[in-house]
Amino acid sequence: MKKIENVSRRGFLKKLGISSTALVLGVQLPSMLTIPKALAGSLATDKFAPNVYVQIGTDNIVSIVVHRSEMGQGIRTSIPMIVADELGADWEKIDIVQGLGDKKYGSQNTDGSRSVRRFYQPLREAGASARMMLQQAAANRWHVDVSETKADNNFIIHETSGRQLSFGSLVPAASKMALPEASALILKAKQDFKFIGKSDVALVDGEKIATGATVFGFDVELDNMQYAVIARPPVLAAKVKSFNADAAKAINGVVDIVQLADLEEPAVFKPLGGVAVIATNTWAAIKGREALDVQWHESEHQVYNSDTYKEALAKGCDNPAKVLRSKGDVAKALSDAKQVLKASYYVPELIHVPMEPPAATAHYHDGIFDIWACTQTPQSAQGTVAQITGVAAENINVNVTLLGGGFGRKSKPDFVVEAAILSKQLNVPIKVLWTREDEIRNGYYHAASYQKLAAGIDERGQVSAWQHHVAEPPIGATFSKGADLIGSEASLGLIDMPYDIANVRCAIGKAPAHTRIGWMRSVTNINHAFAVCSFADELANAKHQDSKAHLLTLIGKDRKIDFSTENAEYSNYGETLDKFPVETARMKAVIEKASDMAKWGRKLPKGHGLGIAMHRSFVSYVACVVEVSENSDGKIKVHDVWMAVDCGLAVNPERIRSQMEGAAIFGLSLTFFSELTANNGVIEQSNFDGYQIARYSDAPTTHVEIIASDAAPGGVGEPGVPPIAPAICNAIFNATGKRYRELPLKQYGIV
């Protein structure tokens, strides 16, 4: 692994042009809808569409296309590991090519924790077919049976004679071979894996990051490029009334002022509108924007105030509009119960704050767009730019840079469209940069949510009823104006509550959206798991039982859960229950593992407490145990987090660990610190002072263990987040006896 290149489309096509110097092969990949089917999705997605490519040159270099976006999850390392392993490639002779946005790759929508989940098999097949064609070419040359050959380190080796031929030398012959039938493909046995499942593979971009040589969206530089900063409406859909272009133009370095079309809802991925300041550098553009003094018309969304909104959400829970899961008779079971427990939970509106705010560079020339962006979804960037500018999609080249974090923000390409519109109008390359204030105040938000739970405990001390009501504005409102009931979000931790309880009812209340609602790392699993896993612990306490033992009891006997038998339409992250069942045995196994790691049940120092939570999301299972302590000032410290993850076969264990470590910090941030509030429709926070996230001294030590499994690979980027908040709050309860049901905890003065 040496060079990493990001080629332009033309160069790329030239390189892939079928010639005798290159062996190119296509594999069938599942295609999925590229638009907004964020995560949950329907089952009818497995269409087949073209093509991911492996390319081997006569120079013996293996080029591997990474068609998914790198945002810290390590996909630019993991995809090559899969392909190179099956191929028998030499890791030192791999070139990584970042794929442009193009349908031929199948879905490139890098969200929903599905890069490996969806592409593990197709990528292995890509590597295997290339390897088998090389083997056949070598066997023909040697006049031996192909079964006597194997691939290793970029050579095909004849095992008995020890003869070997490099991949590069076989390229002309191999490129004339027929593609093996899918049914004839021989995949490697697990014990022969060289890269898959190994922890010693260095990050492919590690050296460049350490030397500052990587290119993120913010870093793209083109000749004659100008910098744009945009004043966007402070309240969603507010239209521009007036602005002072002259004052802005008087700023040294400001070149132009462009008013953008006002937003007509639904927002979808359209730009928000406003006024763009074009300048010779970012600083001048920022100064210019300050001078603009934009005045805005009123917007219907200025009714949005967080405190009254929260009350309305709570009322929404009392009058649910739709029942999404119902088993048995909850009303009767509650009235028959010996003890009824009720609790309400609130999680505020949140935002992604990727370290790099959105940025995109567009160059419109000769009827073509060349675009570079830190996008999670180059195809919907391409599609949306096409739709809005009228340029045909095939003339829009979307290059994906590295992403300085994504967390779901960069799967909405509004910022890419802004750059495209400006470049087309002004006929120069334009880089649009979002400041931190823009990112926080004009985002796609994680919805505020209110949840009311009730449970009944019967005479025998069993939990006999479970009722969970939720009100939260839906992501659907971003795509369909006025939508006020959640849809796919319900499959993210609400209707898939896994406890074995005879009477269950999950229902949702109405909640109108006043900001663009989007998906943020693990989405509504965050708040749903917070409520479900906290409430489970409250039940343990009500029954005077150990948290862990009670959790295992609640989950009950080994079984595969099919929520459709309880009148629930569970989407299982777009996967079938055959391939990815909901297995209680795996839930219990991660609970046992995390408890072992934490030595659950040990005697704790004074003021310390352990808390536990388990949640299945993105078809993976994560349990975590947290140790906290309360000091004499009543301040809470999180010392250790033990996470056990079962994500099926672990392709890149090293990155799985780092994703869990990151998830712990992400979860800790929203548990203690992060909160957005709205005042007359305006988000009040604007930077890391108001919208806080965890820093060094807040960071616990996170210990991760991965359950050995041969099950199909599940998601990794998101499933670590949901159990963190409830595990922390459960630990605080066990340490202090205080139960916190509203986030973030900083409001209680305990940090």
Add this chain to the structure above:
Amino acid sequence: MITLTVNGKAHQFNDDGEMPLLWALRDVLKYSGTKYGCGKGLCGACTVHVDGQPIRSCITPVSAIAEQKITTIEGLSEQGEHPVQQAWQSLNVPQCGYCQSGQIMSAVALLDRNAKPNDQDIDLAMSGNICRCGTYQRIKKAIHLAADLATEVKGS
């Protein structure tokens, strides 16, 4: 006109002296290794050294630099062989990598004045650097490793 010495190289800077060093480095002088994260001195992504001291370049106007020497991530070593850069690679510290230029510059400055920092020293010195991806624990480990590497280098 201001002369800015970046990584040993002198540049003439003719723009607005009030421009924060961050944007001068990135947009005018084209050193893109130094990152923008907040523009308010809150995140540390823009950390560079001025005469060896770590500063937040997003809130430091060019006019305040005068004759001092600026070191950015690109100037830390010829080919990434600084012990801190080595430690970062060997522990696979980064996730997205965006904060890491700033983290590395803060870590180097810490080790320059404290060759063997303990965890508390690290928390304190690094508290101004945010990592949204949550690599804090690996960074701590990498700083300890870099301290060891630096001692070995000196010893040998």
